Amino acid sequence: MNKRRELVIALGASAIMAPLRSFAQQQAKIWRVGFLSQRHVDLADTDYYFGPFTRGMRELGYVEGKNLVIEWRSAEGKGERLPGLAIELANLKVDIIVGAGAPAVTATQKSGTTIPIVMVGVGDPVGIGLVKSLAHPGGNITGLSNITIDLGPKRLEMLLGVVPRLSRAAVLMNPDSATSHGKALEIIKAAAEKPRVTILPAEARTPQELETAFSMMIREKADALILLLDPFFQQQKNQIVQLAAKHRLPTAAAYGDYVEAGGLMSYGPRLADPFRRAAGYVDKILKGARPGDLPVEQPTKFELVINLKTAKALGLAIPQSLLLRADEVIQ
Numbered sequence: 001m002n003k004r005r006e007l008v009i010a011l012g013a014s015a016i017m018a019p020l021r022s023f024a025q026q027q028a029k030i031w032r033v034g035f036l037s038q039r040h041v042d043l044a045d046t047d048y049y050f051g052p053f054t055r056g057m058r059e060l061g062y063v064e065g066k067n068l069v070i071e072w073r074s075a076e077g078k079g080e081r082l083p084g085l086a087i088e089l090a091n092l093k094v095d096i097i098v099g100a101g102a103p104a105v106t107a108t109q110k111s112g113t114t115i116p117i118v119m120v121g122v123g124d125p126v127g128i129g130l131v132k133s134l135a136h137p138g139g140n141i142t143g144l145s146n147i148t149i150d151l152g153p154k155r156l157e158m159l160l161g162v163v164p165r166l167s168r169a170a171v172l173m174n175p176d177s178a179t180s181h182g183k184a185l186e187i188i189k190a191a192a193e194k195p196r197v198t199i200l201p202a203e204a205r206t207p208q209e210l211e212t213a214f215s216m217m218i219r220e221k222a223d224a225l226i227l228l229l230d231p232f233f234q235q236q237k238n239q240i241v242q243l244a245a246k247h248r249l250p251t252a253a254a255y256g257d258y259v260e261a262g263g264l265m266s267y268g269p270r271l272a273d274p275f276r277r278a279a280g281y282v283d284k285i286l287k288g289a290r291p292g293d294l295p296v297e298q299p300t301k302f303e304l305v306i307n308l309k310t311a312k313a314l315g316l317a318i319p320q321s322l323l324l325r326a327d328e329v330i331q
Helices: 003-027 051-059 079-091 102-110 152-162 175-192 207-219 231-235 237-246 256-260 272-286 308-313 320-325
Strands: 031-037 068-074 096-100 117-122 141-145 168-173 198-203 224-227 251-253 265-268 303-307 328-330
Touching: 031 079, 031 102, 051 272, 068 079, 079 096, 079 102, 096 102, 096 272, 102 117, 102 141, 102 175, 117 272, 141 272, 152 168, 152 175, 152 224, 152 251, 152 265, 152 320, 168 175, 175 198, 198 207, 207 237, 231 237, 237 256, 251 256, 256 265, 256 303, 256 328, 303 308, 303 320, 308 328
Parallel strands: 031 068, 031 096, 096 117, 117 141, 168 198, 168 224, 224 251, 251 265, 303 328
Antiparallel strands: 265 303
16 A cells, blocks of 8 residues: 555544544533522422422433533522622633522622523512613523512402401511512502502511511511512521411412412412523523523413411411412412
């Protein structure tokens, strides 16, 4: 075999092997996803909120221990820990960060990282400055909004139909979510003018402050409570349920698992669903899509959940019209 022929064969073999090597390298890529939450993270797939995310990733071909590593970080209900955890994830040089709730996403944004961020469960991402618009987010953040700030009047309406002679309603807020909760409070106050219901703001960011907030509600003679959506309140849902039962305060919450834990009723999006859909955003970005080009998704379905056992304990009768509208009734 002459040298010219040997060279042609060698070049041909290289041309064949090059894409194979490229494919093998691509197949061997292990993606690193950071996940930041204010509430406790149960790493099991059975976690009410976060389990759907890991299952959604598997459905798209990402398997932990094979081609995926998830760096879980939780502030365990302590919002002041979020900035440090956000910086920690950025320093790990993960490929993407998933932020659960507005405080987590805001902390990640303020860390100054340019790593793509997928937000989940943020009530007003435009209003708090996370994205330029829902249709064209711009920057390095996109994901899913739950637009719950507009649902406060609906929860007030539910309480008016259940609580006799409702004249004073407390609204439980977290000062760490001041921007979104402030807007939600103003919307509720506007809706309360016509039925002449006095709105009593109550703030809490720690378990002890929750105790103090409920004491204030009773001192101010609150007839009912509207519970805003917040990662800390989700973390402390059992404590809130117990305090509401102790002080006999009928409560309308933003999420169904509060009712499953013993709360009276809720109206809002099913919070587990967005975490499953967040996996789709992660997949698109890892495949090259720019976060700023992916529109922010909003929920299309809202669920009404009622706990009849809790209603009976509070001596309340749930109107048949409300029961017929319920997506789930807990006996």
